[in-house]
Amino acid sequence: MKPHIAIIGAGLAGLTLARELSGIADIALFEKARGLGGRMSTRRNASHQWDHGAQFFTARSHTFNSFLTPFISEGTVVEWQPNITTLSLDKTPFKRPWFEPHYVAAPAMNSLLKAMAGDLNIHLSTRVEHLVANDKGWQLLDDQQQLLGEFDWVISSAPLPQTQALLPAAILGDTLARYQMLPCYALLLAVDDTDLPHWDAAKVNDSQLSWISFNHRLPGRNRAAGTVVAHSTAAWAQAHLEDDQETVKQQLIARFCALTGVSTAAITSAQLHRWRYALSAEVAEPDQAFVLNESARLAACGDWCLGGRVEAAFSSAYQLACAVREEIAANA
């Protein structure tokens, strides 16, 4: 009989695991949000959309490039060649070339995750709150204490602090302590495109903002519906994490206008998204791509194991799937 595996989180790591293990196991994937994507999500209203997490990604390993190939062929993943600049308050902007391919999913960042989901068994709007050990394996309970199922294996792909809250520390020991995650604010504006500079995106050298893009100019987006995504620096987000959110929004709008020269009159709407666990601190020696306890049949993976970023999320999950597959085969 196939083992039953619960996977927590439907970001790139969780979906990679589910795809890689679905041939040898019965998979149930639980996601607390209403949609797929995690930090590769897309926010929409009636007229505009924003990729408020990852804006692009690179592909350096052979395995990640092979994974992307069919999605590139079908147009779900597209190379992005923006006109990119460098901005700061006190220096003249200069054009900043990229020296390796950068990719985006189209028509929205979460399109890749939707394409990966296929007919996987995914439970959205379902927050896993507790794991309870019994003689068969693990029971999962949601935030209403309802039983979600019984599983032989449980794998968390949630961001590190959420994984730490879920998995029994006594079993995983102090392995999770070597990783760290940092926050980020995303400022999401609707703007009139005719009032914007000619560049598409900017790497910002500033204490408040680190990145600005005119999101509607990414491949496959509606270029008539002007949108800005501006990311704060992790240090500024950390210092202002619990501040009044309206004040934070107004401060970031003012900085965006000062850096770009765009007038506040061009902004037709503004939202703020607080990512408490956005980015991973560099791991000193990223030699452990995942965390696995074979005897307890518990594991964890995600971008945080390998120092953050989209490719790290894929690589961590892919390597964990290989290890779990070997373990299942050895005990068959």
Ligand SMILES: Cc1cc2nc3c(=O)[nH]c(=O)nc-3n(C[C@H](O)[C@H](O)[C@H](O)COP(=O)(O)OP(=O)(O)OC[C@H]3O[C@@H](n4cnc5c(N)ncnc54)[C@H](O)[C@@H]3O)c2cc1C
């Ligand atoms: C603002 C920002 C900008 C970024 N920019 C870039 C970039 O330019 N390039 C790049 O390569 N990377 C970038 N990243 C990082 C990139 O988005 C991540 O590395 C990657 O998406 C992580 O994928 P993941 O599957 O490991 O985690 P996630 O995408 O976080 O997925 C984990 C999922 O677990 C779910 N979850 C958590 N707890 C529970 C629970 N108890 N029950 C059920 N579900 C749960 C969450 O809702 C989430 O959907 C950025 C991230 C942010 C936030």
